[in-house]
Amino acid sequence: MRVYKTKNYEEMSRKAAHIIASQVTLNPDCVLGLATGSTPVGTYKNLIEWYEKGDLDFSGVTSCNLDEYKGLSPENDQSYRYFMNHNLFDHVNIDKTHTYVPNGLEPDSEKACGQYEEIIRAQGGIDLQLLGLGHNGHIGFNEPADEFPKATHCVDLTDSTIQANKRFFENESDVPRQAYTMGIGTIMSAKKILVVVSGTDKAEILNKVINGPITPQVPASILQLHPDVTIVADEDALSKTKL
Numbered sequence: 001m002r003v004y005k006t007k008n009y010e011e012m013s014r015k016a017a018h019i020i021a022s023q024v025t026l027n028p029d030c031v032l033g034l035a036t037g038s039t040p041v042g043t044y045k046n047l048i049e050w051y052e053k054g055d056l057d058f059s060g061v062t063s064c065n066l067d068e069y070k071g072l073s074p075e076n077d078q079s080y081r082y083f084m085n086h087n088l089f090d091h092v093n094i095d096k097t098h099t100y101v102p103n104g105l106e107p108d109s110e111k112a113c114g115q116y117e118e119i120i121r122a123q124g125g126i127d128l129q130l131l132g133l134g135h136n137g138h139i140g141f142n143e144p145a146d147e148f149p150k151a152t153h154c155v156d157l158t159d160s161t162i163q164a165n166k167r168f169f170e171n172e173s174d175v176p177r178q179a180y181t182m183g184i185g186t187i188m189s190a191k192k193i194l195v196v197v198s199g200t201d202k203a204e205i206l207n208k209v210i211n212g213p214i215t216p217q218v219p220a221s222i223l224q225l226h227p228d229v230t231i232v233a234d235e236d237a238l239s240k241t242k243l
């Protein structure tokens with residue numbers, strides 16, 4: 001694992017964007033694995049800025065997102081498709097038909113997940129996977145469990161996630177109960193992995209991810225076994241980690 005410590009969130013975002021930009025520049029037809037959540041927003045902002053300056057070209061890039069709520073349409077402003085359009089795709093010259101997110105509107109979970117694995121395979125796999133880190137060590141929607149889920153699968157959202165998400169919806173009953181997510185095996189198959197982490201609230205879990213035992217109770221700890229992982233984290237997030 002390569003760990004870059006940055007002064008703050010802005011520097012973390014710039015550094016991560018540089019890594020993604022190098023990937024796109026060196027391999028204009030690359031496949032990027034992308035994430036939603038608050039952490040990568042600054043990274044996407046930098047990429048948009050550099051695209052607007054003429055320094056980056058996304059026309060050959062394909063993307064596959066980590067996850068999507070089951071039951072939400074792309075037009076729903078809480079869907080991860082909507083998030084990606086709003087925070088990146090609408091602002092750069094990526095071909096939207098080459099941007100993939102699990103199909104939240106497919107009610108048949110097995111079909112949705114099988115199709116998504118097939119899409120990733122058909123692109124030749126993911127060259128660079130961007131990840132955020134959950135407070136409990138989750139990546140994608142892979143929550144602490146007794147084993148590492150391998151492929152894209154359907155997860156039942158925990159009560160705490162439903163409670164945390166309900167503020168974004170009109171009624172609690174509108175909050176999706178399930179989501180489709182790449183599995184740990186899908187994520188580990190990416191050629192390179194880039195993890196962005198910011199804030200003291202992630203300090204404890206980040207230390208466990210980097211220095212703790214590899215266990216499905218801390219899903220991101222498996223990244224210790226990947227041959228090409230870069231973590232870009234700010235001082236606050238690394239405040240409990242001995243490097």
Ligand code: F6R
Nearest residue numbers: 035036037038039132133139140
């Ligand atoms: C996002 C995702 C999640 C987030 C994680 C961290 O597609 O799958 O695993 O990366 O929950 O979220 P933030 O960045 O909001 O702290």
